[in-house]
Amino acid sequence: MDHVVTHWNKACAEVTGRSATEIVGSRNHWQPFYWEPRPVMIDLIVDGSAETLAGTYYGDKFKPSPLIPGAFEAEDFFPRLGENGRWLFFSAAPLRDSNGRIVGAIETLQDVTSRKLAELKLHQAQLDLEKLVAERTAQLAQANVSLEIDISKRETAETELLRRNAELTDLNAKLSMAQQQLLQSEKLASIGQLAAGVAHEINNPIGYIFSNFNTLEIYIDNLLSMLKFYEDAEASIAMPDVVAMLRATRERVELDFLKEDIPVLMRESKEGIVRVSKIVQDLKDFSRVDGGQDWQWANLHKGIDSTLNVVNNEVKYKADIVKEYGVIPDIECLPSQINQVILNLVVNAAHAISADRGKITLRTGTDDGTVWIEVADTGAGIAKENLSRIFDPFFTTKPVGKGTGLGLSLSYGIVQKHRGRIEVESEIGKGTCFRITLPIQRVLPNSDGKDATP
Numbered sequence: 215m216d217h218v219v220t221h222w223n224k225a226c227a228e229v230t231g232r233s234a235t236e237i238v239g240s241r242n243h244w245q246p247f248y249w250e251p252r253p254v255m256i257d258l259i260v261d262g263s264a265e266t267l268a269g270t271y272y273g274d275k276f277k278p279s280p281l282i283p284g285a286f287e288a289e290d291f292f293p294r295l296g297e298n299g300r301w302l303f304f305s306a307a308p309l310r311d312s313n314g315r316i317v318g319a320i321e322t323l324q325d326v327t328s329r330k331l332a333e334l335k336l337h338q339a340q341l342d343l344e345k346l347v348a349e350r351t352a353q354l355a356q357a358n359v360s361l362e363i364d365i366s367k368r369e370t371a372e373t374e375l376l377r378r379n380a381e382l383t384d385l386n387a388k389l390s391m392a393q394q395q396l397l398q399s400e401k402l403a404s405i406g407q408l409a410a411g412v413a414h415e416i417n418n419p420i421g422y423i424f425s426n427f428n429t430l431e432i433y434i435d436n437l438l439s440m441l442k443f444y445e446d447a448e449a450s451i452a453m454p455d456v457v458a459m460l461r462a463t464r465e466r467v468e469l470d471f472l473k474e475d476i477p478v479l480m481r482e483s484k485e486g487i488v489r490v491s492k493i494v495q496d497l498k499d500f501s502r503v504d505g506g507q508d509w510q511w512a513n514l515h516k517g518i519d520s521t522l523n524v525v526n527n528e529v530k531y532k533a534d535i536v537k538e539y540g541v542i543p544d545i546e547c548l549p550s551q552i553n554q555v556i557l558n559l560v561v562n563a564a565h566a567i568s569a570d571r572g573k574i575t576l577r578t579g580t581d582d583g584t585v586w587i588e589v590a591d592t593g594a595g596i597a598k599e600n601l602s603r604i605f606d607p608f609f610t611t612k613p614v615g616k617g618t619g620l621g622l623s624l625s626y627g628i629v630q631k632h633r634g635r636i637e638v639e640s641e642i643g644k645g646t647c648f649r650i651t652l653p654i655q656r657v658l659p660n661s662d663g664k665d666a667t668p
């Protein structure tokens with residue numbers, strides 16, 4: 215009870231390196247463990263202060279023994295012991311007399327250094343492992359991020375590919391449409407050539423039919439006046455048989471009706487012949503096979519008229535044509551191409567006129583070395599947002615199969631070739647007016663690319 219050591223066994227001497235003779239009978243049992251004097255667990259038990267003071271001396275390293283009431287145990291490292299210090303597990307229990315009073319205490323020590331070192335190693339290995347796992351996880355996350363980037367790049371590439379594909383498909387469709395248009399215009403060109411050839415062939419016979427017809431008219435006039443003399447002379451014929459035969463024949467052939475009808479027939483036939491020769495002339499003018507692609511001085515009114523005759527079928531059920539021609543000089547141009555432009559404008563105008571019958575006005579005039587042609591309609595008009603696009607190739611508001619959207623772009627190209635201008639004014643619901651201005655004399659490009667008049 216007075217903290218004097220009574221027993222210090224052999225194992226204790228071995229662990230601490232202090233013999234029983236040194237320690238037994240003294241109060242120096244703290245010495246092997248600590249640098250300064252202090253109570254050890256056994257002292258606290260003897261004093262009955264373990265409950266209150268163990269925390270002060272052992273921190274959270276101690277706990278009550280699960281087996282012996284009033285006993286405590288703890289585990290700690292003691293640097294003074296052995297070469298490099300030792301880990302000890304120690305437990306201290308009270309010794310009581312037969313009345314249960316504390317008369318002393320006993321403490322046992324167990325050297326757990328090797329277990330503790332193994333534990334520490336294990337802990338270190340665990341830490342290393344955790345570090346490794348963390349590193350690997352980070353690497354994986356990194357790989358995952360690059361994978362995601364890769365996937366998103368691929369997705370972008372795929373979208374781009376799809377877009378390109380759509381673009382190509384679109385382009386392809388446009389190409390095949392252009393091809394169709396080319397085929398169509400080639401067909402038209404060859405039909406035009408054929409028609410012009412036929413017209414040329416018809417032109418000749420029509421010519422002599424017409425001239426013969428004039429002669430025939432004179433002959434018939436002469437015959438009729440001759441007949442009149444015969445009729446007047448009939449009264450002086452003395453032979454009744456002859457007179458009767460003459461009357462019978464006159465009645466059979468209805469001579470009076472013939473005399474009336476022949477001039478009418480002649481007039482109508484002549485009109486027919488005039489019309490045929492006009493159509494032939496229009497066909498020739500329109501296709502200009504005789505002129506080909508040559509620059510020529512041409513009369514625009516003639517071109518417009520022949521073009522109107524060609525498209526008459528397309529226009530006549532939809533609109534009245536009004537001509538307000540001014541006085542204009544001949545201009546140097548590619549006449550069949552200018553006809554093509556007028557044809558496109560007139561057909562567009564007719565298409566713009568829907569249910570109600572409309573009006574298409576063709577005006578011409580001259581101004582400062584140029585002539586202008588206007589094609590104005592009372593049709594649907596062009597929406598503002600479309601005005602800038604109507605000259606684009608393939609721009610059309612017409613249903614598939616109706617328009618290819620090439621008419622105005624071709625026309626634009628032709629007007630450009632003539633160094634002219636094409637302008638448009640339009641109001642929705644009111645109508646549209648296209649105006650073409652062309653130089654009277656051909657403008658030749660210089661070698662430096664600038665315009666110059668010859």
Ligand SMILES: Nc1ncnc2c1ncn2[C@@H]1O[C@H](COP(=O)(O)OP(=O)(O)OP(=O)(O)O)[C@@H](O)[C@H]1O
Nearest residue numbers: 562563566595604610611617618619620621622646
């Ligand atoms: N007089 C007009 N009135 C209203 N819209 C017009 C007129 N002229 C042209 N447009 C508009 O401009 C578009 C392009 O005209 P363009 O002549 O180039 O092609 P298209 O007539 O549609 O087809 P294509 O002439 O090749 O058969 C037309 O689809 C139409 O919307």
Ligand SMILES: [Mg+2]
Nearest residue numbers: 558562621622
């Ligand atoms: Mg058109």
